[in-house]
Amino acid sequence: MRRLSRAGRDALTDLWLAGPATVMMIVLIFVPVAIVALLSFTDYQFGARSFRFVGLENYTTLFTDPIGRRAVTNTLLYVAVVIPFSMGLALLVAMALHEMATWSRMLSNVLRAAYFLPVAATLVAMALAWQMLLHPSIGLFNAVLSHLGFPRQDLLSDRGLVLYTLAAIGIWQTIGYNMVLFLAGLAAIPRHLYEAAEVDGADRPWERFWTVTWPMLGPTTLFVAVITATQSFRVFETVATLTDGGPAFASETLVYALYREGFVYFKAGYASAITMVFFAFVLALTLLQFRILERRVHYK
């Protein structure tokens, strides 16, 4: 057998090491993205024998059809509610736990674990737990409400409230994650900055917050905001488990619409257009995130 040259053997080795992953990456990510982009301009239906190009029709439908518009506006509203609350609460908790660690590291760690628990927990199962908690007749929430003399609320069937209820679950689920990021940011602030601020006369806690903590947390905050946004844009599990987008499309979101139009109604073309709109939102946010990261992480 003829022996390959060293350069030839090296090339084969490179192919053997990086080839499989590259091929799978192309087949499973880049080709599908191209196909979905293409499909979004067609009227293709799963199982259909043919399709035709319809230009931007799917996109105009999405933005003119009341239901399609609901999906877009609901998602934006959901994100707009989750971001400030999840981040604000996470920051408060992180600062409290950061301070607590100076006098009781153990209690601080235990609470940290408690807040982080929803991040690791199976969201579908926890959504059902929330459903039980909020149940109009047998849920703890309404028992307490009626005990206090308020009328019972069916938070998951009320058109006006359902999206906020889902957002509340979303906030509950993301606080722990953001708290961990904020804690890391707080730990990175050098202690001597606080001492310097104190020397300079910033002796009230909120003064120190505005002179040191907030400016130093700036990059972290931006990073957390983008991550929370990209995660919230994908809201699906709670919708699929608890509301199916209802009642009357009051909790319809982009990913749920993509799922229903594509895989329940088999409108592949239309679902592809929804996908592309969803992708555009996430892409814009993630590119923003990379630009922030580039300033913090040094790529070799």
Place this chain on the structure above:
Amino acid sequence: MSTRLLVRRAVSTTFVLLGAAIVLLPFVWMLSVSLKPADEIFTREIAFLPTRFEWSNYVEAFTAVDLTRYLMNGVVVCVGILVFQILLAVPCAYALTQRRFRARTLVFGMVLAGLLVPYHVTAIPIFLGLAQLRLLDTYTALILPFVASVFGMFLFRQFFAQIPSDLFEAARVDGLSETAIVWRIAFPLAWPAATAFAVFSVTAHWNDLFWPLIATSDRALATPPRGIVYFNDQESGSDVGPLMAAAAVVTAPLVIGFLLAQRAFTQGLAAGGLKG
């Protein structure tokens, strides 16, 4: 210690304790309902905790639906995905840092670009492809779409880039083939990255509902979240106890894992935020 400081601490401690109580409430309520006998669930006088513990809900959960099967499917799918992800990502990441080949920049560019694509985006074409190959409703359909983890490649690449190349050159001098270097030297060294990645991958796929909902309609292939959605759909209002028991069982592995290995979990899931 000044009084002002004490008051401040008291206020902030009360705040975080109260918050933690709210955060934990769904977990406690889930366990509470799952342990309550039916008559304590369906009552006007709702109690926070059961007065007597009833294990029958758990027995019911395992008999009414095939919970064992769902859990097993979850294990098969998560392990299958993780094994293939590592088999593909580790050699590729090694090649990206320790080998010089012409397509290197291009491949790394693809990895970075791949990070921008949420898996929801590829769902329709991959569904089409699997349908063409008649692979829907198989384990393959649940595993195959996730085997190329760009996040894994990125994570391992960043890790390998920090290892001095002396170590790999020493291995070459010692007679190790490149494949042997990947699995005998690079991979064991990347153990911290590997655990972080494993936590991220397993949590993501154990908890995922979107893809199992699309790729399978056969109940025998349901993963845990898919399984409890089936359970929830068929539940007519009387099975609340068993439903909560099933939810608790499904949540338990990751929650217990998290409590036992908090560091690894926090790091793994925090790192996951890098992924778009």
Place this chain on the structure above:
Amino acid sequence: MMALREVTRRFGETAVLHGISLEVAEGSFTSLLGPSGCGKSTTLRIMAGLDRPTTGRVLMDGRDVAELTPAERNVAMVFQSYALYPHLTVAQNIALPLAMRRMSRLERLPGLDRLLPSARAKRADQARRVASIAEMLGIEDLLQRKPGQLSGGQKQRVAVGRALVRDPSIFLLDEPLSNLDATLRVQMRAELAALHRRTEKSFVYVTHDQVEAMSMSDRVAVVLGGRIAQVGAPRDLYERPENRAVAAFIGAQPINLLDVAFAPGESSGPFAALAPRTASTTPLPARATVGIRPEHLVPAPGGAVRARLEAVEYLGAEVLLHLRADDGQALRALAPGDYAPPAPGSEIALAFEPRHVHVFDATSGARLALGLERAAA
């Protein structure tokens, strides 16, 4: 025997090696000595097969080894960072090259190695070999530790043990002592030299430390700016530097390099009283650079060189004198420790032996076959 023939190496636009030719004789201890960035490590990596020359050839026993991997060349290498595998014990670190060479793929599989009789026998044999190497290096007690638990000197020994274990054809050492403290460095120097005598293998030793190179090697190649400036025995480098750059690089005290004009009537400066002496008939250059080491320039009444004393550094065994000649050129001279220097500003006469004077071409820097002697009055 290993040889490099006109080896060049470019990284993109930057040329790192400009035609290196070098023979490493069987059983010799050859050092590649040069400042950092001179290309000596690249040369070593090319010998190892870890890097490939852009042009030129690498020969082992007369055979071109361009197509052979490091393992196929059977070279052993000790790295500056030691490059021990952090996840393996010392014993496993030393045994790894053996396992990779002597066991089949099947026998190496984790788990199976305990079951296959052939693998068991080979493992036992390896363990014996590792033990004997460990004993030789005095690291028997460390075999079960991980590299993270070792001191610098211990890591160094393990790295040597890993190189030693499989009987390589040549040892390549890349600054192996530079991460050790001074005392340990002296001790390891002696140990490495002893190891070389015992194994009778060829050693190629890369270092920027001339004391290491001079004290251990039988041949030193001075690498400057990607070229070999001179190859020779340590004594040759010191006593007969081939050019100005080598003369400037070698020596504990920097050599005095002075511009001298030879044309009659133009001579000035510290060597004004001296004239060139030549055996050949080649015409004398008008100008040259004269090199003389401080330790060869001693105060002596009636010495031919005269200069003004500017400052004195007392070093214990010696006294370093900073001087300035009347044409403004600086000079250094070493006097014995008991020398009582006169007050700064005084003029001193200094003497030297003619064989200690090196004359270099003023432009090319090449050594000229010239001496200096006191001009006939």
